[in-house]
Amino acid sequence: MNLDAHIPAGALETKWQRYKSTLPLVSPANKRRFKIIVVGSGLAGSSAAATLAELGYAVECFCFQDSPRRAHSIAAQGGINAARNYQGDGDSVFRLFYDTVKGGDFRAREANVYRLAEISGAIIDQCVAQGVPFAREYGGMLANRSFGGAQVSRTFYARGQTGQQLLLGAYGALARQIALGKVTMHARHEMLDLIVVAGRARGIVVRDLVSGTLRSCCADAVVLATGGYANVFFLSTNAMGCNVTATYRAHKRGAGFANPCFTQIHPTCIPVSGEHQAKLTLMSESLRNDGRVWVPTKKGDRRAPHEIPEAERDYYLERRYPAFGNLSPRDIASRAALQVCNDGYGVGRSGMGVYLDFAEAMQRLGQDVIEQRYGNLFSMYEEITGEDPYRTPMRIFPAAHYTMGGLWVDYNLMSNLDGLFVIGEANFSDHGANRLGASALMQGLADGYFVLPYTIGQYLAAAPVLDKSAAEKTAAQTQQECQQSIAALLNIKGKRSVDYFHRRLGKIMWDNCGMARSAASLQQALQAIPQLQEEFQRDLRVPGGGASLNQSLEKAGRVADFLDFAQLMCRDALAREESCGGHFRTEYQTAEGEAQRNDAEFTHVSVWQHRAAGEPQLHREPLQFSHVALAQRSYK
Amino acid sequence: MNFKLHVWRQRDAQDKGRMVKYAVREIGAEVSFLEMLDLLNEELTEAGEEPIAFDHDCREGICGACSLVIDGVAHGPGRGVTTCQLMMRNFRDGADIFVEPWRGRAFPIVKDLVVDRSAFDRIIEAGGYVSCNTGSAPDANVTPIAKQDADLAMDAAQCIGCGACAAACKNSSAMLFVAAKVGHLHLLPQGRVENQTRVGNMVKAMDAQGFGACTNQQECEAVCPKEISVNFIAQLNRNYVRALLDV
Numbered sequence: 112m113n114l115d116a117h118i119p120a121g122a123l124e125t126k127w128q129r130y131k132s133t134l135p136l137v138s139p140a141n142k143r144r145f146k147i148i149v150v151g152s153g154l155a156g157s158s159a160a161a162t163l164a165e166l167g168y169a170v171e172c173f174c175f176q177d178s179p180r181r182a183h184s185i186a187a188q189g190g191i192n193a194a195r196n197y198q199g200d201g202d203s204v205f206r207l208f209y210d211t212v213k214g215g216d217f218r219a220r221e222a223n224v225y226r227l228a229e230i231s232g233a234i235i236d237q238c239v240a241q242g243v244p245f246a247r248e249y250g251g252m253l254a255n256r257s258f259g260g261a262q263v264s265r266t267f268y269a270r271g272q273t274g275q276q277l278l279l280g281a282y283g284a285l286a287r288q289i290a291l292g293k294v295t296m297h298a299r300h301e302m303l304d305l306i307v308v309a310g311r312a313r314g315i316v317v318r319d320l321v322s323g324t325l326r327s328c329c330a331d332a333v334v335l336a337t338g339g340y341a342n343v344f345f346l347s348t349n350a351m352g353c354n355v356t357a358t359y360r361a362h363k364r365g366a367g368f369a370n371p372c373f374t375q376i377h378p379t380c381i382p383v384s385g386e387h388q389a390k391l392t393l394m395s396e397s398l399r400n401d402g403r404v405w406v407p408t409k410k411g412d413r414r415a416p417h418e419i420p421e422a423e424r425d426y427y428l429e430r431r432y433p434a435f436g437n438l439s440p441r442d443i444a445s446r447a448a449l450q451v452c453n454d455g456y457g458v459g460r461s462g463m464g465v466y467l468d469f470a471e472a473m474q475r476l477g478q479d480v481i482e483q484r485y486g487n488l489f490s491m492y493e494e495i496t497g498e499d500p501y502r503t504p505m506r507i508f509p510a511a512h513y514t515m516g517g518l519w520v521d522y523n524l525m526s527n528l529d530g531l532f533v534i535g536e537a538n539f540s541d542h543g544a545n546r547l548g549a550s551a552l553m554q555g556l557a558d559g560y561f562v563l564p565y566t567i568g569q570y571l572a573a574a575p576v577l578d579k580s581a582a583e584k585t586a587a588q589t590q591q592e593c594q595q596s597i598a599a600l601l602n603i604k605g606k607r608s609v610d611y612f613h614r615r616l617g618k619i620m621w622d623n624c625g626m627a628r629s630a631a632s633l634q635q636a637l638q639a640i641p642q643l644q645e646e647f648q649r650d651l652r653v654p655g656g657g658a659s660l661n662q663s664l665e666k667a668g669r670v671a672d673f674l675d676f677a678q679l680m681c682r683d684a685l686a687r688e689e690s691c692g693g694h695f696r697t698e699y700q701t702a703e704g705e706a707q708r709n710d711a712e713f714t715h716v717s718v719w720q721h722r723a724a725g726e727p728q729l730h731r732e733p734l735q736f737s738h739v740a741l742a743q744r745s746y747k
Numbered sequence: 748m749n750f751k752l753h754v755w756r757q758r759d760a761q762d763k764g765r766m767v768k769y770a771v772r773e774i775g776a777e778v779s780f781l782e783m784l785d786l787l788n789e790e791l792t793e794a795g796e797e798p799i800a801f802d803h804d805c806r807e808g809i810c811g812a813c814s815l816v817i818d819g820v821a822h823g824p825g826r827g828v829t830t831c832q833l834m835m836r837n838f839r840d841g842a843d844i845f846v847e848p849w850r851g852r853a854f855p856i857v858k859d860l861v862v863d864r865s866a867f868d869r870i871i872e873a874g875g876y877v878s879c880n881t882g883s884a885p886d887a888n889v890t891p892i893a894k895q896d897a898d899l900a901m902d903a904a905q906c907i908g909c910g911a912c913a914a915a916c917k918n919s920s921a922m923l924f925v926a927a928k929v930g931h932l933h934l935l936p937q938g939r940v941e942n943q944t945r946v947g948n949m950v951k952a953m954d955a956q957g958f959g960a961c962t963n964q965q966e967c968e969a970v971c972p973k974e975i976s977v978n979f980i981a982q983l984n985r986n987y988v989r990a991l992l993d994v
Contacts, residue, residue: 178868180908183810185811186805186810236884236885238887241876241937244935245887276901284881286876298868351803351804351805607793659858
């Protein structure tokens with residue numbers, strides 16, 4: 112497997128600028144002859160589809176939702192980072208770059224992260240020009256707030272709905288190109304496979320979710336913007352439809368999967384309330400700007416929070432990490448919460464929860480300020496739990512939220528398969544082993560608006576012309592294989608629903624490959640999952656047929672892929688014999704319980720190659736750090 | 748808690764459709780409305796019946812996918828919530844609950860409780876954006892925007908495009924949806940540039956998609972999960988008249 116990252120030569124600070132100005136171009140007259148497929152319409156997909164169409168390419172965009180505006184980026188709450196230093200608090204491109212590399216526990220590529228930080232400002236400009244109503248100060252200038260893992264205020268936000276507003280901006284840009292006839296949009300279509308001709312991505316097979324019809328779509332390049340795989344845990348903050356199918360099936364066709372074990376568990380979610388639960392709700396990290404996290408100092412203290420005097424409260428984040436306190440990065444805050452709960456200090460009925468308390472902030476700022484900042488989050492909390500967070504502290508617990516792993520891409524965002532580009536959460540590129548808050552929106556839009564539109568031109572300028580008949584022949588074959596696997600799912604005719612299996616898979620993964628993993632737990636998962644998979648193939652029931660809207664069938668295909676993919680995740684977690692970022696192996700920790708990296712052996716990206724028979728093969732892309740000194744991450 | 752559900756079942760767009768009764772038992776008060784449907788669907792599946800199809804995705808009130816008329820009200824009895832944010836503690840134990848899809852000519856039924864809302868996408872395509880290509884933007888702080896304007900724009904921009912407004916309207920009017928987008932962009936200097944063409948084109952698209960006219964009944968505001976104010980409709984009307992006079 113060729114894992115050359117194609118990082119351009121030259122100084123880190125000028126790499127991208129110089130590279131951009133030397134990239135081969137496609138002339139405007141030729142652009143419309145190139146067809147590009149974009150799968151997914153979240154921040155990365157919509158922004159890429161719109162920008163490519165503006166440049167003149169013929170774009171076909173697919174999403175499984177009923178409208179591109181509903182992609183899961185819409186649910187991002189807190190904000191988007193940019194190194195603008197509008198607050199004059201010492202921010203700079205280098206500082207954002209440094210925070211991101213350090214936040215990712217030194218497992219991301221320096222060159223990619225620097226480019227991201229460099230582009231971040233232009234994203235804010237673009238979004239403001241589109242009419243994104245970011246929060247403003249009374250003088251009319253943009254407001255900022257702080258997020259975890261940073262000591263500056265560089266997060267731009269639109270109340271607690273930043274993802275929604277940014278996505279609606281990108282969706283508007285996409286809608287404009289649809290109206291101009293430059294993008295053909297296919298909503299309620301799900302990608303089932305990648306068409307690969309002579310080592311090049313040449314199209315996809317999709318299923319029309321309403322009619323059930325399969326069809327192939329051939330193109331000069333394929334862009335996957337299909338998001339992350341946190342739903343492998345069943346319970347996560349992801350939308351119900353989020354899945355690994357597009358990236359996993361591309362992986363089966365030859366694309367390397369990088370760092371699948373790097374998953375992010377978000378510290379501030381509403382705790383699980385029972386077996387019936389279908390998903391978990393995130394409470395934005397921005398709440399940690401003003402909320403203080405605590406548990407009682409006495410084990411199993413069942414008193415109501417207001418009955419517990421100040422002296423009997425342990426503000427454990429402030430105690431353990433005085434420099435960053437409640438704004439410690441997500442992996443650290445999550446692990447600390449799990450630890451206090453496992454030690455018996457947790458609150459709530461299940462004991463799996465900690466308090467997030469606004470009493471002090473309300474006294475300091477007044478309830479109206481808190482309401483202005485977090486009003487929608489507070490009411491969301493009250494609707495779900497029936498408790499009023501203005502009067503009693505919120506109860507929170509970590510939940511699966513984001514996945515740093517994804518398909519391997521080079522500096523051009525192209526996978527090891529020629530012509531297959533991967534952007535946004537679907538790729539692995541920028542967040543290392545832990546993503547900082549408000550950086551997902553930044554990366555999705557950086558990839559879609561400002562990176563891919565340049566780098567894809569380079570590929571197209573040199574790529575051989577699409578051989579239509581060869582592509583169609585492979586397409587027919589690929590489509591047939593998809594048809595067969597659908598028929599196979601429908602024909603099992605067992606007794607159990609898809610959710611039954613998904614829930615069980617989620618439990619295996621959460622218990623054994625979640626916030627803390629060990630060789631023993633991972634080996635246990637690697638035994639349990641194939642058994643579950645066997646049961647799935649024997650006892651699954653998918654009512655209805657394949658020739659109409661069938662939501663059980665859609666889920667069955669996705670869970671079948673999750674069952675496969677979960678094993679890859681465990682294998683990757685097992686192979687990485689160190690702790691870093693969101694990947695915490697209990698065998699590798701410092702005396703104080705912090706993650707213990709092993710830089711000598713694991714300063715690399717783990718890239719997995721699928722093999723038709725036998726176990727997947729591990730390849731490594733070494734990481735070099737020349738601008739940041741590898742250090743034990745300290746937020747103390 | 749136990750409930751008697753009456754659910755609209757319809758095989759496909761051509762099917763005539765009918766209400767079907769289901770009994771659901773032992774539902775906890777902390778279960779959400781859609782989780783109750785999940786539980787029912789799991790039972791139906793294991794009994795070999797086709798589960799009830801309904802649109803849903805984020806389950807936290809922001810994607811706008813869920814779209815049920817519950818006991819005659821779009822998104823059910825809660826105020827300022829979507830169907831997916833509705834908890835069973837809002838219902839009386841033993842109640843009969845009627846569950847139907849969105850109503851309206853512009854929202855044809857796809858299956859059971861799933862409707863086709865692409866009409867809304869076509870309205871946005873007619874002008875619900877600022878026409879600026881990627882890369883052509885000036886520095887974000889070049890144009891100050893009064894906080895009051897930005898806040899008000901955000902009130903309108905919160906629209907999740909669920910369609911409850913049109914589904915609740917006796918005229919199936921999409922005025923609140925159009926007004927929210929026009930209002931959001933009109934309040935910002937970046938959006939004001941093409942306000943006139945936007946207003947004309949979006950209203951025309953709304954009519955072409957089969958939505959009715961507004962007769963100020965304000966049902967739309969009552970069911971809007973983001974509680975978007977009908978004041979934006981008044982503003983849209985003013986904008987529309989200006990557009991007609993000037994163009």
